Amino acid sequence: MVKVDSFSVESWMDRYETKCKYNIAETCCASISIDELRELSEDKNKQVLQTSNALTYGAIRGSDALRSNLARLYSAKSTAAIQPENIISTPGAISANYLAAYALVGPGDHVICHYxxxxxxxxxxxxxxxTVDLWHATFENNWLPSISDLEALIKPNTKLIVVNNPNNPTGVVLKRAFLQQIIDVASAHDITILSDEVYRPVFHSITPLDPGFPPSLLSMGYKKTVVTGSMSKAYALAGIRVGWVASQDPEIIEKIAEVRHFTTISVSQLDEQVAAYALDQSxxxxxxxxxxQLAKTNVEMLEKWVAKHEDECEWVKPLAGTTAFVKFHREGKAVDSVDxxxxxxxxxxxxxxPGSECFGSEFRGFVRIGFVCQTQVLKEGLVEATKFLRKNLDDVKLAE
Incomplete structure (x- = not known):
């Protein structure tokens, strides 16, 4: 039997997210309802659900409407157009990432993962x-890993380099030139890159005019690239459980399609209809x-809060996504983040x-804050957190 460690962050959320008053841990942009989604549409005559359709398995690799909308979004402002057949829908990005790994690595292979x-x-x-080696990013280096460290991790059996851009939990982005360096390393050794892009395109503190603005890795010309995405984070629709995996390499897509047959067969027709409606140009x-805009408003509020409490906490301000990794300390010593x-x-x-429990024991004092909730929830939650720092921080254990 495969030994499976506890999935720490999901266990934490499972344990507490229904018992809190202010959920500033959630990583989705504040979720919306179908009614709210309909209000956002410019085409008020367009139906979200075709309720007359027979509820068969539907299109096994994903509906034409969903995959066409995704292909259009990936191809916009890119010289590397992607076709709908290069995209497969999945039940969330967690399934997309699992299928990519299942299709691409196995016993005897080596994987390098951004961390x-x-x-x-x-x-x-x-x-x-x-076997997996972690490619460490550090707070001291603004949560950016080193290309020389990546090169040092390469082995003859390295099959996959995994990156997460924008990054969870730090909110840092790997910029265009850095992504090109990763591609250069991977192509020199014929290694596939898996890029988890579930927080794309929530770029709240960097604009497309910035020369370092990161495109999807899918559009950067390296064929042995796989990207994954989701309706959960940037599109505020976690409840429909729709994700996807895409690659310009037909061989990779066929491998993923084959292993996918052993899991879900297809994604719910109803979920895909909602996703296609959300991704429609209207x-x-x-x-x-x-x-x-919600992310911009909220990150500004969080930035002011961190500055106000500079004696108790510090951070690298996130550029994108919905999360920040904030370090709390008392008299210069990291607190026990779980306590x-x-x-x-x-x-x-x-x-x-808590970072030390959910992202690695070395992240003493760090906590992940999910700040793209409803603004009022963040505002009220930070007021309560301020009271806690003033009254109770001295009672919190220090990290060992």
Whole structure:
């Protein structure tokens, strides 16, 4: 039997997210209803669901409408157009990442994974029998890993390099020139790159006019690239459980399609209809504008809060996505992030995620804050967190 470690961040959320008053741990842009989605659409006559359709398995690789809308979005402002047949829908990005790993690595293979990041990106390859090395980014280097470190990790059996851009939990982005360096390393050794892009395109603190603005890795010309995405984070529709995997390499797509037959067969027709409606040209621009503006408003509020409490915390301000990784300390010593988060929740109802438990024991004092919730929730939650820092920080254990 495969030994599976606890999925720490999901276990934490499962344990506490329904018991908190202020959920500032969630990583989705504040979720919306179908009614709200319909209000965002410029075409009020367009139906979200075709309720007369027979509920068969539907299109096995994903509906034409969904895959065409995704292909259009990936091809916009790119010289590398992607075709709908190069995209496969999945039940969320977590399934897309699993299928990519399942199709591409196995016993005897070696995987390199950008770190810190979402646990499944490095643990699933281990479950499949691969050995995994973590490509560390550090707070001291603004959460950017080193290309020389990446080169040093390469082995003759390295099959996959995994990156998460924008990054969870730090909110940092790997910029265009850096992505090109990763491609140069991978192409020199004929290694496939898997880029988890679920937080794309929530770029709240960097604009497309910035020369370093990162495109999707899918559009950068390296054929052995796989990207994954989701309706959950940037599109505020986690409840429909729709994700996708895309590649310009037909061989990779066929491998993923083959292993997918052993899992879900297809994605719910109803879920795909909602996703296609959200990604339609009549809806998607206003949906993204809503979410990006929410992120801009909230990150500014969080930035002021961190500055106000500079004696107790510090961060690298995120450029994109919905999360920030904030380090709390007392008299220069890192706090025990689990004790901090548990006491904060108990005394105020505010939910954060402890870095040392959910992202790695070395992240002492760090907590992940999911700040693209409803603005009022963030505002009220930060007021309560301020009270906690003033009254209770001295009672929090220090990290050992």
């Amino acid at each position: 810190p990041t979402y646990q499944s990106l490095y643990d699933v390859p281990k479950h499949l029998g691969a 809806t998607v621009h206003r949906l993204l504008a809503r979410n990006i 901090f988060c548990e006491q904060l929740l108990e005394k105020t109802g505010v939910l954060f995620v």
